[in-house]
Amino acid sequence: MNWRFEYYETLGSTSDLCKARAETGELAGLAIQAFSQTSGRGTRGRSWTDPGGNLAISLLFRPISMADFITALPFVIAVALFDAAAHFCATQHAVSRLMLKWPNDLLFEGRKMAGVLIETGTLRENSWVVVGIGANLREPPVIPGRRLAALSEIADTPSPEVFGRILVEMVDRWVAVQVRDGFAPIREAWLARAHPIGAALAIQGRETYITGSFSGLDAQGRLLLALPNGETIPVVTGDIVLD
Structure with missing residues (x-):
């Protein structure tokens, strides 16, 4: 351009x-x-x-x-x-x-x-x-x-x-x-x-604080958070806190 x-x-x-x-x-x-x-x-x-x-x-x-x-x-x-x-x-x-x-x-x-x-x-x-x-x-x-x-x-x-x-x-x-x-x-x-796969991090929302580890990005660019219970969830918004 x-x-x-x-x-x-x-x-x-x-x-x-x-x-x-x-x-x-x-x-x-x-x-x-x-x-x-x-x-x-x-x-x-x-x-x-x-x-x-x-x-x-x-x-x-x-x-x-x-x-x-x-x-x-x-x-x-x-x-x-x-x-x-x-x-x-x-x-x-x-x-x-x-x-x-x-x-x-x-x-x-x-x-x-x-x-x-x-x-x-x-x-x-x-x-x-x-x-x-x-x-x-x-x-x-x-x-x-x-x-x-x-x-x-x-x-x-x-x-x-x-x-x-x-x-x-x-x-x-x-x-x-x-x-x-x-x-x-x-x-x-x-x-x-970016921060490496497996890096410990937390997602801080207005009323939530979820800890886990970084598990990559999905096809829509959502952060994948691996939780301590073995579940992996996509994150759309929130402040990322790196440990």
Whole structure:
């Protein structure tokens, strides 16, 4: 895709602007990036603080087949994000300290380095998808009770512009794989970069806390949780807590 990059010194939210543009008929391939974001947000309404020097970017897609695209998209973006970070690592040892957490958080030694928020909408007959990505490049924000990391801990820190363009290259690469070959190779690539099979984890919901071990992904991208009683259940939503 021929991406059109727009850069802003400060925005409340790159995704809010990207969605507004989508609603007015903007074509796919818009990438909005802010060097400072004052009202960034993550999943479930969480705020995403931006101390500056980090990545805040939102991408606009208009998929032909929404259902297939949305199934694969969290994992496409996660693998692309991992590969973009790995691109700047000087050694394989540094890369080995990166890991994906279901469905699309990027971790460094168990601490969150980057996250993704996917939002969808419909304008008359045209559906849109906006993917907001925040990545700590220079330094992590200070958020009480949260363990965060930055790419600068294992690599020379790229500028947000350079990282954003490498990330979009990786996104294009993996979207092409999904369009050509479906979800299976995306699933395989995600599993190769994620917490290993058998890893102890818990699923925390609003009123539930279920412990077990990671047993892979099903064909719809749902996390498979092996319970202590031998049963395996699919997980659609919830916070993943790695032990």
